[in-house]
Amino acid sequence: xxxxxxxxxxxxxxxxxxxxxxxxxxxxxxxxxxxxxxxxxxxxxxxxxxxxxxxxxxxxxxxxxxxxxxxxxxxxxxxxxxxxxxxxxxxxxxxxxxxxxxxxxxxxxxxxxxxxxxxxxxxxxxxxxxxxxxxxxxxxxxxxxxxxxxxxxxxxxx
Numbered sequence: 001x002x003x004x005x006x007x008x009x010x011x012x013x014x015x016x017x018x019x020x021x022x023x024x025x026x027x028x029x030x031x032x033x034x035x036x037x038x039x040x041x042x043x044x045x046x047x048x049x050x051x052x053x054x055x056x057x058x059x060x061x062x063x064x065x066x067x068x069x070x071x072x073x074x075x076x077x078x079x080x081x082x083x084x085x086x087x088x089x090x091x092x093x094x095x096x097x098x099x100x101x102x103x104x105x106x107x108x109x110x111x112x113x114x115x116x117x118x119x120x121x122x123x124x125x126x127x128x129x130x131x132x133x134x135x136x137x138x139x140x141x142x143x144x145x146x147x148x149x150x151x152x153x154x155x156x157x158x
Contacts, residue, residue, distance in 0.1 A: 021154045027085040030153045034146055035081035035088035041142045042090060043079055045135050053137030062118065068100055068133060075100065075135075091136050103132030 046068050051057050058067045068075055078094035091097070098104075106128045108114050113124040138146070 025154075028083065030150065031083035031085065031088040033149050033153065035083035035090055037145060037149055038088060038090040038138075038142075039079050039081040041138075041145065042092075042136055043076060045139075046076060051139075052132075052134040053139045053142070054134075055139060058133040059131040068135060099130055100133050101136055102134075103130055105129045 045051065045053070050067055061067055074094050075092055075097060078092045078097060079090070080093055081088065081090035083089070092101075106114065107126070113126055114128055116123050116125075
């Protein structure tokens with residue numbers, strides 16, 4: 001009595017052809033695309049969307065001007081990204097970017113009050129709270145865009 005097993009490998013060439021993008025995967029190229037996309041998404045959020053990554057609209061400023069762009073292009077011009085084989089990273093290098101991302105309460109260093117001009121008026125305040133207006137992060141749409149980049153990188157595997 002004998003037992004035999006027969007393996008039909010006629011479809012294996014097709015399977016290897018479909019798996020080739022995974023076997024020949026170059027991670028730096030994909031991470032570069034993701035980093036550039038993340039920076040672009042952040043730029044779009046600041047210039048057009050005016051919402052946090054979770055979709056929450058940013059609190060308006062007191063002048064009613066364009067949020068996070070009032071003083072020029074400091075924040076936008078500081079947006080950068082970097083990538084390696086292991087990761088993609090993007091954000092802002094401007095020294096005050098964290099104030100906009102996280103919010104901050106400003107108090108006087110040496111005096112009893114902060115003094116500044118607003119709308120032609122001199123303002124005295126014991127503290128000023130700048131509300132958080134998160135601009136770095138991933139929205140659901142951002143995640144879908146990144147998934148599309150990854151899918152395109154590997155090709156459609158059916």
